[in-house]
Amino acid sequence: MADTNTAVRYEQDADGIVTLTLDLPGRSMNVLDETLTRGLAEAVARIEKDAGVKGVIVTSGKKEFLAGADIEGLYKNTDVKSVYDMAEAFKDILRRLEKSGRPVVAALNGTALGGGLELALACHYRIAVDNPKAKFGLPEVKLGLLPGGGGTQRLPRLIGIQASLPLMLEGKELRADQARQQGILNELVKDGAEMLARAKAWCLANPKPVQPWDDKKFKWPGGDSKSPANAQMWAIAPSMADAKSQGNYPALTNIMSCVFEGGIVDFDSGCRIESRYFANLGVSQVSKNMIGTLWFQLNAINKGKSRPEGFEKSTVKKLGVLGAGMMGAGIAYSSAKAGIEVVLLDATAEAAEKGKSYSAGLLDKAIKKGRETPAGKGVFLDRIKPTADYKDLEGCDLVIEAVFEDRAIKADVTKKTEAVIPATATFASNTSTLPITGLAKASLRPDQFIGLHFFSPVDKMPLVEIILGEQTSKATLAKGFDYVQQIKKTPIVVNDSRGFYTSRSFSTYVMEGLALLLDGQHPRSIEVAGVQAGMPVGPLAVHDEVSMSLSLHVMEQTRKDFAAEGKTYTGHPGEKAVVLMVKELDRPGKKAGKGFYEYPQGGQKYLWPELSKYFPLSKDQLSQQELMDRLMFAQANEAARCYEEKVVMTVADANIGSIFGWGFAPHQGGALQFINAYGVDKFVKRAEELAAKYGPRFKPAAILVEMAKAGKSFT
Secondary structure, eight states, rough: OOOSSSSEEEEEESSSSSEEOOOOOOOSSSOHHHHHHHHHHHHHHHHHHHHOOOOEEESSSSSBBBEEOOOHHHHHHOOHHHHHHHHHHHHHHHHHTTTTOOOOEEOOOOOOOOOOHHHHTSSSEEEEETTTTOOOOGGGGGTTTTOOOTTHHHHHHHOHHHHHOOOOOOTTTHHHHHHHHTSOSSEESSSSHHHHHHHHHHHOOOOSSOOGGSSOOOOOOOOOOOOOOOOOHHHHHHHHHHHHHOOOOHHHHHHHHHHHTTTTHHHHHHHHHHHHHHHHEEEEEEEEHHHHIIIIIHHHHHHTSSOOOOOOOOOOOOEEEEOOOHHHHHHHHHHTTTEEEEEOOOOSSHHHHHHHHHHHHHHHHHHTTTTHHHHHHHHHTTTEEEEEEEEGTTOOOEEEOOOOOOOHHHHHHHHHHHHHHHOOEEEOOSSEEEEEHHHHOOOOOGEEEEEEEOOSSTTOOOEEEEEOTOOOOOHHHHHHHHHHHEEEEEEEEEOOOOTTTTHHHHHHHHHHHHHHHTOOOOHHHHHHHHHHHOOSOOOHHHHHHOOHHHHHHHHHHHHHHHHHOOOOOOOOOOHHHHHIIIIIOOOBBGGGTBSSSSSOTTTTOETTTTTHHHHHOOOOOOOHHHHHHHHHHHHHHHHHHHHHHTTBOOOHHHHHIIIIHHOOGGGSSSSSHHHHHHHHHHHHHHHHHHHHHHHGGOOOOHHHHHHHHHHHOOO
16 A cells, blocks of 8 residues: 655555655755645554554655754744744654553664754654764754754753753764764664665554653663762853853754753653754754755755856866875865875975875874774875875876965976876866966966965865866866865865955954054954954964964065055054064964963963063053954955955855855854855944944945845845
8 A cells, every 4th residue: 555645655564564755746855844844744644543554764865864953943933933833743742652562763874963963853663774974963053943852851851961961052963873872873784775675564563562762660871860870061061062152053952951851741731842952053043054054055055056058067087196295185084085096295305204194194184083094094094195296197187286375486386287287177276365367377388277276284174165267277277166065175266366355355363352452452352352243263363373474474464565566565454463473572373382372291281471561551442342343344344345356256156155264153154144144234334433433444345235234144
């Protein structure tokens, strides 16, 4: 007996085992939209009425099991009661399924995330195919949400409060073997056929199963919220989370509240509590910011929104990397990880070998964590050939130059490389500031010259900024875009400009921090303001990390370039602090062991006590909000200018580039979304106030003034 007319296929065999196959029409992946939820509700109602049903298997007709909630529907919903009712309706289906009196098995053929895992947790037994690519977890926090289908109640009751909290607070996605080890999955099998056979066998062998939380003898694994074992954790966890998030991510507090409060009441009451906290987040500005950017805009980028059409997908088989320093070594590692043969070239064989050893070090750490094997390390390292001989670049599809930020050096390596690589090869520069059009003048084929700006450390940073020179062809852009995706990174596409988009906009953050220091603001207040605003670290610490000597070099190079072009260079007020720290005080940053911070060997860094001697404190200390506004408005306004000048061409590239490239407050949804959420008209008014107080650098971008008059926002 079968019914194939809905998104949930209902098939019952001769033994009374019903298989519910989730297969949402017109979608490559199952999501919990209205159609699928209705199909599940109808299937559960049918099971409840049919005494002949002896067991239920829930599986998927797609490659993956179930990705989660219908984000689009939630994003559009601004009514708190409607969001609450939506969570309650889904929970009601799951509750009826697990209390139907029949054994229910989740047969997980692939990834089960968010609502997908919550559905699986509502089944009495979970069997998964041991697929290394499948992921299991509750990652809602990454979109400013919490699990709203009972996840905050079932998971802690299944594996314990202390084991479950990190999974939800960090949004961890586990492999099948990890999920089995944690006790989330009961069994792993080799393929789909075995999975379904085992699911049926379990149903027949366990005719009257009861969920642990419905058992009268239920005891919380590791204790409930009142137990002494958890008391210490509850005493410190909220303050630790707040210190890390600065209160910018209400989902963290709401998740902990769900688990804590759920741990002192019965299961059904805990579910009602969860729905209330979920509804609170579902309509919040933070979740709207994060969903809009980190879901819709990121997905659009990854689907190739900025890639030119009409060009076949390409793959790089052999890559040349010029320069085996930190950046070059990182590019070599990320490329070899994707299976690409890499030639790592430096001035000496020793320097090239040192660059290769960077990969060896990362692989050794992976081996310690069980993510790599010694044999796998050997295969990986065999892909990287260190050399000082340009002839080894023969046959490269792509060459990326990652040498010192000096035009003459870059021109020299470009010419030497083009003498040996194929005529069809693409040449890319990893420069972070020098315009690509100027660098391409050293090339015999400027149409095949492009910028691929990586971020440090390359193995961890997810973004690559692709820069188009004036003569870069669309075919070259397509190849660059494909390579970035080949190494599993996110590409944004920008037009040529000094500093491009990310370096240009990011520099305003660190330079405004220095301007505040020169204005006599307390360095600790400046650093705290940056973190409170949602940045990863304070502006002074960032400047130490990137090295002030490099900043000085870029400033001097820019000044020379302006002079050569007959232009007047108006520097940022903060530049005075760079000159003082590097030239007069010999404190260029972390690499030298001394900058705005002291770096004691084996100890914690701390702000240099002598700072107040060279940057005297003002009697007028600004409020933290004023400090935060100066740091955030400087960045957002510059991002708007870049959009106005068509340096960055799409709102998605601007927002994702700001979050992934320089760590712009993710809870704000990116630099342009920060303006949207603040209100364009209010932003313009506040920017004009800041400009009147602190100078013309805060004058709102012309595009913002026009948008404010027209009542528009960035879309």
